[in-house]
Amino acid sequence: MDPTRYVFLTGKGGVGKTSTASNLALTLANRGKHILLVSTDPASNLQDVFEMELDETPRLVTGTTLEIANFDPEQAAKQYMERMVGPYRGVLPDVAIQSMEEQLSGACTVEIAAFDQFTELLTSKVARERYDHVIFDTAPTGHTLRLLTLPSAWDEFLETNTTGASCLGPLAGLTDKQVQYKQAVETLTDANETTLLLVARPEKSTLVEAARAATELRAIGIERMQLVINGVVESSEGTDRYTKRFIERQQQALDDLPDGVVDLETFTLPYAYENLVGISALQRFVSREPVAISDARYDTSRYESVDQLVDELEADGPSVIMTMGKGGVGKTTLASLLAVALHERGHAVHLTTTDPAAHVALTIGADVSETFTVDAIDPKAEIEKYRTDVFREAGDLNEEQRMMIEEDLRSPCTEEIAVFRAFADQVAKAKDRFVVIDTAPTGHTLLLLDATESYHRELERSTGVVPEAVRTLLPKLRDPKQTHVIITTLPEATPVYEAERLTADLQRAEIQPFAWVVNQSFTPLDVTSKLLVAKVASETTWLERVSNNPRPTILSWQEQLPVGYSALSQLIKEEVR
Structure with a gap:
């Protein structure tokens, strides 16, 4: 590679963006370059990879010319709130201060505060002078695209908003940043300054996601993109049926690159x-x-099967079941599998997703029957419904009043509010059926759950009406009989660390996980190749760690990806012990 000054890595969750960013940064540092590696991901695990405590202040990796920083969006949001509210403390009445804090306590503030940090670094003269390259380990694709399109969105919103208020509260803290935002846009779209690395694994789903990202990035003016395919195995490694099939699936994916990435300059990284x-x-x-290869193998007798897990879900009757975890761990497949298992036992099931990058429709197909329905929350459709409802509830308006509401609805926060409301509607369906929700990657999911009270207030402010589904949401999520959260992970370091952080955050929100599922494990399989023996040995630490959590359950790696109702039904039969 001949990297530009700024390099962004993006891709479907779980493809190895952080390890790829870390390897790129370390390689350049080993060549004598001064490097800053920074994460803008709310669900970052950069601190785990380097085994260092990190914050927004760059820290030097001992013995190198590499510095690392980890932006904390929630901390940035607190600082942003205080910058906005602080000057008015002791000046305005307490009730006014409380109102400002409420307006600034939602997910939108976290988004804009993180974006503010991101653009400061991208336009910093100090960073330009200090570092040869700045590498951004960014969030999973959906969040990254939102982050990259925000400069234009906020620029337009700040230019047209005349009321001085939005769902972010007073805009005084943003208007002085318009020049900075314009510079950020110019840097992002300058091919001499910025490269976008689309990271994928040699798997169809991650390559399709990379192609989709490439198409959307071109649409916002980013042309300099390269493809990195991570974890490619040499064909000579195949000595047992599972390894041969593993390599065969990789090769099929590599031979059939999607149109959006087939013409990109492509780099490959070997399997670790x-x-x-x-x-x-x-x-x-x-x-x-x-690397020395161990032949250690974990005893999985403490683990449940999926069939046993379904027994326990079934015992509580119709409820909400949410699969949660880091992107790329198989939440969509697990959600679909549990939905099919419950339906096979005679229950009515509704399967849905709040993840814009999920592929529920590809995994399960369309509605199977009247008692097995499938859908997904479409952000664009939900925004339009939300707009319609806002104007209907507002009643007769004069032109000035209509313009003020139109301005408010142009805020990028509107999508978050609309999707949240749709999520609440899905949860409310769990009366006479199981509602299985394939949720978004961890950071977004937590914003969604933690913001319940904030969105309650925001809906009341915008429409004067808080739907019943929103009013009853948080109590339902906290009721272990009505909501079952399934923590989904892989037997690998990063997904397990992330799952543990997710669990801690859920518990702070008074939501207790029901079970943990380790997906795509090679440990239950009879493997003999150097590749998979090493993989099984590396799983030992993480399987032991997960086993200490509620209802640990294991799903083995599948030779054929289960797509469609019949394939998922057959997988359930095979997994029964």
């Missing part, structure tokens, strides 16, 4: 034979040092 955690492991991977 150890977990890339710690500077020593990263340096071994960068220098291609041989």
